[in-house]
Amino acid sequence: QQPxxxxxxxxxxxxxxxxxxxxxxxxLYSVHWYRQKHGEAPVFLMIxxxxxxxxxxxxxxxxxxxxxxxxxxxxxxxxxxxxGTYFCGTPWGAGGYNKLIFGAGTRLxxxx
Amino acid sequence: EAGVAQSPRYKIIEKRQxxxxxxxxxxxxxxxxxxxxxxxxxxxxxIQFQNNGVVDDSQLPKDRFSAERLKGVDSTLKIQPAKLExxxxxxxxxxLGTSSARGGxxxxxxxxxxxxRLTVL
Numbered sequence: 001q002q003p004x005x006x007x008x009x010x011x012x013x014x015x016x017x018x019x020x021x022x023x024x025x026x027x028l029y030s031v032h033w034y035r036q037k038h039g040e041a042p043v044f045l046m047i048x049x050x051x052x053x054x055x056x057x058x059x060x061x062x063x064x065x066x067x068x069x070x071x072x073x074x075x076x077x078x079x080x081x082x083x084g085t086y087f088c089g090t091p092w093g094a095g096g097y098n099k100l101i102f103g104a105g106t107r108l109x110x111x112x
Numbered sequence: 113e114a115g116v117a118q119s120p121r122y123k124i125i126e127k128r129q130x131x132x133x134x135x136x137x138x139x140x141x142x143x144x145x146x147x148x149x150x151x152x153x154x155x156x157x158x159i160q161f162q163n164n165g166v167v168d169d170s171q172l173p174k175d176r177f178s179a180e181r182l183k184g185v186d187s188t189l190k191i192q193p194a195k196l197e198x199x200x201x202x203x204x205x206x207x208l209g210t211s212s213a214r215g216g217x218x219x220x221x222x223x224x225x226x227x228x229r230l231t232v233l
Binding site (some may be wrong): 001043 | 116142152154155156157160168203215221222223224225229
C-alpha cells in the first residue's frame with residue numbers, strides 16, 4: 001500500500017517554514033525521506049526508525065508517530081536549495097529486504 | 113567514492129523495439145535496485161538483487177522486462193518489446209544492505225544513479 005503524502009505541492013518564500021506529511025494504512029517500522037531536484041536522482045535525507053529519536057539534516061528535521069502511522073518532515077527557514085520533490089518511502093513485503101514503496105511526492109518551490 | 117553509474121542517460125526508441133540499460137553500483141554494495149519513475153510519480157521498484165540473486169521481482173512485467181546481475185556487481189535491465197507506456201526514467205540504486213535482523217526493521221539508505229530517460233514513440 002503506497003503511503004499518502006500531503007500536501008501535493010507547497011510554494012514558499014525564503015525563510016518560511018513548511019511541513020510535509022506521510023501516512024500509511026499499515027503499521028510502520030521505518031520511514032525514509034528523499035529529495036529529488038528537477039532532472040536529478042533522488043537523494044537520501046534521513047531514516048526514521050520505530051522507537052528512534054527525531055532526526056535532522058541541515059535545517060530539515062522529521063518525526064515519526066508510530067501510533068498514527070505517519071511521519072512529518074519539517075523544513076525550517078527554507079532556502080532556495082530546498083526546492084524539489086520530497087518522497088517518503090515505507091518498507092513493504094516480507095523478509096525485510098530493504099524494499100521501499102514511495103509516495104507520490106510533495107513538490108516544494110522556494111522563491112526569493 | 114564513485115557513485116552509481118548508469119548508461120545511457122537518454123534513449124529514444126519506437127514501440128516494439130528493444131532497449132537495454134546498464135548500471136554499475138557503488139563498490140561493495142550488495143543490494144541493487146531497478147526503479148521505474150513515470151513523470152510526476154514516485155519511483156516504483158521493478159526488481160531487487162542481493163548480490164547476484166533476485167530477492168523481489170513481483171512488480172516486474174516479466175513478459176517484456178528482464179534483468180540480470182550475473183557476477184553480483186553491475187546489472188542490465190532490458191525491455192523487449194517496448195510499449196508507449198514504458199516511457200519513464202529508469203533509476204538504478206544500490207545499498208550496503210542485507211535483511212534486517214530485527215522484526216523487519218532496516219536502516220540502509222539507497223544511493224541512486226542519474227537514471228536513463230526512455231522515450232518510446
